[in-house]
Amino acid sequence: MVTRLYLSNDTSARAAGAAALAEAWSDRADVQLIRTSSRGAFYLEPMVERDGPDGRIAWFNVSPQDLPAILSGTGGTAVHTIPFLAQQVRYTFANFGETEPLSLDEYQARGGLSGLEAAFRLTPDAIIEELRVSQLRGRGGAAFPVWNKWKVAQQAKGAQKYVVANSDEGDAGTYCDRMILEGDSFRLLEGMLICARAIGAGRGYVYCRQEYPAASATLRAAIHKADEAELLELNGEPFPIEVIEGAGSYVCGEETALLESLEGKRGVVRARPPYPAQSGLYGCPTIVSNVLTFATIPQILSRGGSWHASLGTEQSRGTIVLQLGGRVKHPGLVEVPFGLSLHQVLEQFGGGMAPGSRFKAVQVGGPLGSLFPTTGLELPICYDAFAKAGAVLGHGGIVVYDHETDMVDLARHFMAFTADESCGKCTPCRIGSVRGREILERIQAGSGTMDDLRLLDDLGETMKLASLCALGGRAPYPVLTAIEHFPAEFRSKLRA
Template sequence: MSDKKHVLICGGTGCLSSKSRQIADNINTVLKEKGMEDQVEVVLTGCFGFCEKGPIVKIMPENTFYVEVKPEDAGRIVEEDLIKGDKIETLLYRDPKTGTRIHEGENMEFYKKQMRIALRNCGLINPENIEEYLGNRGYMALGKCLNEMNPQSVIDEMKLSGLRGRGGGGFPTGLKWQFAANNSADQKYVVCNADEGDPGAFMDRSILEGDPHSVIEAMAICGYSTGASKGLVYIRAEYPLAINRLKKAMDDAREYGLLGKNILGSGFDFDIEIKYGAGAFVCGEETALIHSMEGERGEPTSKPPFPAESGYWGKPTNVNNVETFANIPEIILNGGEWFKSIGTEKSSGTKVFALAGKINNVGLVEVPMGTTLREVIFEIGGGISNGKKFKAVQTGGPSGGCLTERDLDTPIDFDSLLAKGSMMGSGGMIVMDEDNCMVAVSKFYLEFTVEESCGKCTPCRIGNTRLYEILDKITKGNGTLEDLELLKELSETIKDTSLCGLGQTAPNPILSTLDQFWDEYVAHVVDKRCPAGACTDLLQYSINDKCIGCTACARVCPVNCIAGKVKEKHVIDQSVCIKCGACYSTCKFGAIDRG
């Protein structure tokens, strides 16, 4: 075993944008100056998950976890930690509740309840070095399948595991593979859906950046079990880092005989190519994705036939998303029973979530199914930022719904979230506080789905446009109670009549917020008031008796609508005010009311 120390530095997109590569270069420079380059290895890894505190640097084997590291900290890390063996207190994570510094990541609230299966190698290995993946049981699952299992026994193990699709549909993975295996053809395909389009979602991107070989290995296993010899990864072109690391991993796998002809001398042939998407959300739907790969418009088609019968170029095709594939090598190595023992009866295993919004610990988390929303938001997520009050959480992205405080003890699994009017989706989880207007939130998601609709079916193309127009009308103070009834009626019609999942789920944010925040909608249409103070057209700024006449508000007003003498109460001319909020932000005496 090597006596080398290892400096693991987050090399995910977020940390790279915060100069983590420069941190690595600076540490290597200092090590060279000290003649220590042979004693310490600096490794750029994948995402550690704790994005709020990046860039992250981890010293091994001591397991020291440094947060918010800057390039100029490189010298201190070498001098104080690597040479003297002292911990750099100012770079250690400070627990917000106790104020104490924590040395090891696993002792942080953010990590305590996590269980990393899909993310097992992210932040641990160099994703561009196949030997590091091999050193962590990489490709052992593929070897086990080829040498010890027949195709049907692999599928049986997947069925036993209870793994359900992590891309949003939640369809049983083993059953999906069985359908593809049962259809005979001269050519079959395995497709990895890496077209991650939900606002705020970055699970699949992080897996491909941090552990691309796990997806390659899983696709080969799927190919072996279903009789496919060709794999395709459909990935959006906006993911350059993931693409480059995936390409490198594919080249290395071919060089090691793990992709291509006669893999591991078994007679099994399987290779993969990359297909690029242009960022269309609808291409997350498997039939639209397939049409896009064929060079056609990314439009869905009605099913049946399902892709397992007639998919890419009319051949049997199995489509799974990145996170689904990332679980498969561990299931093969540990057994389906092991995976099924994690999570809940109908939702086994873990789920990766991109935790974002008004929360202290933004990042990527992986928890066992059945973990409650409260645990994720208030323990792992550290609660609401800036001392604000929790208002809602949107799960499932544009296709999901808003859940409130009374739903916080809901276990996170496919069926429980559906029962609450939301959904798992691919794993986006957006937290909102008291300053979020739920009408505006619905409008935001509708604007997204209107923009992303392929336009093929009328309910989605026209219906969602009408929904957006009604919401826009309400947020501008022109709505009526009749509009609220129309919102509900039209939403239910669109859900029932749209062709694909995009249109069928697009009204979910509206229906859930109408149900959970009816009074907020009524305030907009009856009182012409936004309770959260977020809808600009409904705001009115006024000056109260706390005004001391300091003139600060008048000096920052861009349209000169505030009048008054020094040391006398000022007045806002409402006919001129553009409601920019400059006066509200500037006043130090609480003399500006906003409502």
């Protein structure tokens, strides 16, 4: 008898051991291995599943010698009873762990392409109206209302218009775009097609970071399949979508630097306005949106904008995709409506701290995100509350630091990152980040003074106000919040 087993083919699942399992079981005649996307419960990976009477049954942290138990059906857990997953509200990530990433049939059987079909029944204006009703804001970090951007691009004149998916997921601590590209690429393509129909675009690009080789390979295969199924067409005209790879520059995740890089130039930030929706790739109207944003759009069309607006909080509608990392017990992907507090997310989903670790701080929103100490955890996760606290949600990365973290070294790490990644166009970021790093190195070496802390504060304010883009503008936040919440650590290193 052949037993069908499900095993994720996601990069992180493979790194956790799925690759070794697949290799160990490759010559077993009694096992049919289906390689799916990952459910995102990475602390349980490698996770092996099989069909049960009441949905899938899973075995956690599996090693090759666990196969007899799995085949005899002993010791498994029903997937729908895993609290980490059962407490989530999954829409964009509903298929994860269930389907084979490149099966268009499975994608369609689970509601895929119904958003595009709905879009074909609507006029471009009606599509944009649906997005206005949905109150969807861009998920890449800037949180700009999506409909507004589309309206501008729709009304802009140009010989050509472009749709560009930003898949330069450079914020450390985030991986949801990678999971979408590796696990549900058709959803991204569907969202891009809907956008193209709304604004009248003739060509699409996905700018994918070089660090994601499996993502770009899967996406290319998905584009090929979609093309074979004659999906990459609008109004009887072909709508080609091409994958272009980057070359390791963080700032190319900023939309104008991304466009420069897509054109093959140095990834240097452009001054805005004009915004890309008016004048983007090769000077043509261009929508640049994050992968997660595009992947959210199909269901807004199929379920209706008011469905999306019914989820979340006043200024933050829909679901947020959080990615837990660092010293939490349960690192993984969490999709929930906006509004839970940081504390709830870390306890309910993060499962508390990793064994042997005590909480020190949590950083939300990538390497440019603010740090929160124990006293800051009641903050609800939504755009308005974070903005009020002078923080950002960014792309939803949440990294927890434990008691062993040296805050001075961490602050130096942040400034060194910005100094490395600054594109060099504006002075506050180019020079400010280097000076900031030098000051922190001085403090770390024990020769800093109180004046240096004041200087950092002053420098930070200048960078916040005068930088051209969010890299320089946000870079001071993690450093200044580290000093604000852990002043004793900085003072103890100063020269007497």
